Amino acid sequence: MTYNYLPLDKNQLTLQQVKNLLKYDQSVSITYAAHEAILKCRDYLDKKVNSSDQLFYGINTGFGFLQNVKIEKDQLSKLQSNLLLSHACGLGDEVPSPIVKLMIMLKIKSLSYGYSGIGIEVVKRLMEMYNNDVIPVVYTQGSLGASGDLAPLAHICLPLIGQGEVRMNGEKMPAEKALKKNNWETISLQSKEGLALINGTQFMSAYGMYNLIQSEKLLDWANIIAAISFDAFDCNVECFYEKLQAIRPHAGQVSVASRLRKILNGSGITAREKQQVQDPYSFRCIPQVHGASKDTFDFVLNTFLQEINSVTDNPNIFPDEDRIVSGGNFHGQPLALGLDFLAIAMSEIANISERRTYQLLSGQRNLPLFLVKNSGLNSGLMIPQYTAAGIVSENKQLCTPASVDSISSSNNQEDHVSMGANAATKCYRVVENVEKVLAIELLAAIQALEYRKPLKSSAEIEKLVKEFRKKISFNETDRFLHEDMVNAIDFMREYEL
Numbered sequence: 001m002t003y004n005y006l007p008l009d010k011n012q013l014t015l016q017q018v019k020n021l022l023k024y025d026q027s028v029s030i031t032y033a034a035h036e037a038i039l040k041c042r043d044y045l046d047k048k049v050n051s052s053d054q055l056f057y058g059i060n061t062g063f064g065f066l067q068n069v070k071i072e073k074d075q076l077s078k079l080q081s082n083l084l085l086s087h088a089c090g091l092g093d094e095v096p097s098p099i100v101k102l103m104i105m106l107k108i109k110s111l112s113y114g115y116s117g118i119g120i121e122v123v124k125r126l127m128e129m130y131n132n133d134v135i136p137v138v139y140t141q142g143s144l145g146a147s148g149d150l151a152p153l154a155h156i157c158l159p160l161i162g163q164g165e166v167r168m169n170g171e172k173m174p175a176e177k178a179l180k181k182n183n184w185e186t187i188s189l190q191s192k193e194g195l196a197l198i199n200g201t202q203f204m205s206a207y208g209m210y211n212l213i214q215s216e217k218l219l220d221w222a223n224i225i226a227a228i229s230f231d232a233f234d235c236n237v238e239c240f241y242e243k244l245q246a247i248r249p250h251a252g253q254v255s256v257a258s259r260l261r262k263i264l265n266g267s268g269i270t271a272r273e274k275q276q277v278q279d280p281y282s283f284r285c286i287p288q289v290h291g292a293s294k295d296t297f298d299f300v301l302n303t304f305l306q307e308i309n310s311v312t313d314n315p316n317i318f319p320d321e322d323r324i325v326s327g328g329n330f331h332g333q334p335l336a337l338g339l340d341f342l343a344i345a346m347s348e349i350a351n352i353s354e355r356r357t358y359q360l361l362s363g364q365r366n367l368p369l370f371l372v373k374n375s376g377l378n379s380g381l382m383i384p385q386y387t388a389a390g391i392v393s394e395n396k397q398l399c400t401p402a403s404v405d406s407i408s409s410s411n412n413q414e415d416h417v418s419m420g421a422n423a424a425t426k427c428y429r430v431v432e433n434v435e436k437v438l439a440i441e442l443l444a445a446i447q448a449l450e451y452r453k454p455l456k457s458s459a460e461i462e463k464l465v466k467e468f469r470k471k472i473s474f475n476e477t478d479r480f481l482h483e484d485m486v487n488a489i490d491f492m493r494e495y496e497l
Helices: 015-023 032-051 073-087 097-111 120-131 150-161 175-181 193-198 202-232 242-246 251-264 286-308 333-360 382-398 420-452 459-469 481-494
Strands: 005-008 027-030 091-094 134-136 139-141 165-168 171-174 316-318 323-325
Touching: 005 015, 005 097, 015 097, 015 202, 015 286, 027 032, 027 097, 027 120, 032 073, 032 120, 032 316, 073 150, 073 193, 097 120, 097 134, 097 150, 097 202, 120 134, 120 150, 134 150, 139 150, 139 420, 150 175, 150 193, 150 202, 165 175, 171 175, 202 251, 202 286, 202 333, 202 420, 202 459, 242 251, 251 286, 251 459, 286 333, 333 382, 333 420, 382 420, 382 481, 420 459, 420 481, 459 481
Parallel strands: 005 027
Antiparallel strands: 091 139, 134 165, 165 171, 316 323
């Protein structure tokens, strides 16, 4: 397999595969086995509907509270197109294109198992849209995360019937125009197809996977930035002692302490004798705090890997058992809880980071007040800490759990919902904020480290500092710090740890 192709079928999708998909701009395709499973299920459904007057939810009935309304066979196609049109009720900001692409991929993945009754032509068109960069315009608001992500997924699928808007190679246009440019015909949906498309957790799942990928990077950055701050504040490395971690062996704590020992190995600053007996918690307890967030990350990752390798529409079709079963696999409760938990865990990374920045600016440990010469005339890095504090406070507000809320819908048929979509978009904002706070700490930590010269830190830290200084120079006197902070964020995105 090359980096340019991701096969989709019942085989387990991994985090690394999702990362590669985004990083290398891969194409997607179902496998032969998935193709055959889809055909088998669709054939069974067609025969079942044509040979029976039995009611099957969403196949020959209305939706939600309208479940008992029978739909005649000559209206089944209209029923499905009406479903997409009536449910595409999103508002708010546009969902970022990488997340929309993940939504499409994950929808194809879920359909590839052959339990959804989808027609092969619909799946092929979704693949064509993905592979030709025809990306539907989707909005952040509209899903309750319970009947799946109805509104966002309806926006994803409107272009199949020539409706809605897309971005094609970055240009926003009506879907109908994009279809003509690609010589694609609109698709006439068959029974069950609209429901198979909009029932599912792909909005929550795509946001979750994206948040996890970003969080993984930021957890790595948090450790190395903390290590720079640790040396810059001239801290005592005994708190990372291996046997100290072994007597309270939480996996995250042990791994973070090990990583910090490795980063600081060979540091002349760390090696010298210290005057203080111990350091503030924001330095001394890095393994315990960062480690707890890492343990949470691992838990949430396992939840989402389970989800993206599942079938989440409704009803589901089991040809071998001759059964069509209506259930609740679209309910986003596991994802809502996980997203809230991840947001809380990542917010703590920013919380402790801001405290380290504050300590570095405090004028202690032979560091100048606000890390600038002639403080008073110069304010130095005083106000970036304000910015970090404001962002940390915003994160605390965003970390109010969405998953504890529920508002009944569909005339009380859907009487408990997960609010996982709100958890997803809140978590996204938290993760973005964490990157900003860490960038501010990085700016302060490297500024402070200059005052330890001629002592040197470890080889890993000195290498990073050298590259950082190519982008941001030492702060001799007050200057436009917004640019420094933006450049620090860019550095974190570009530098390979």
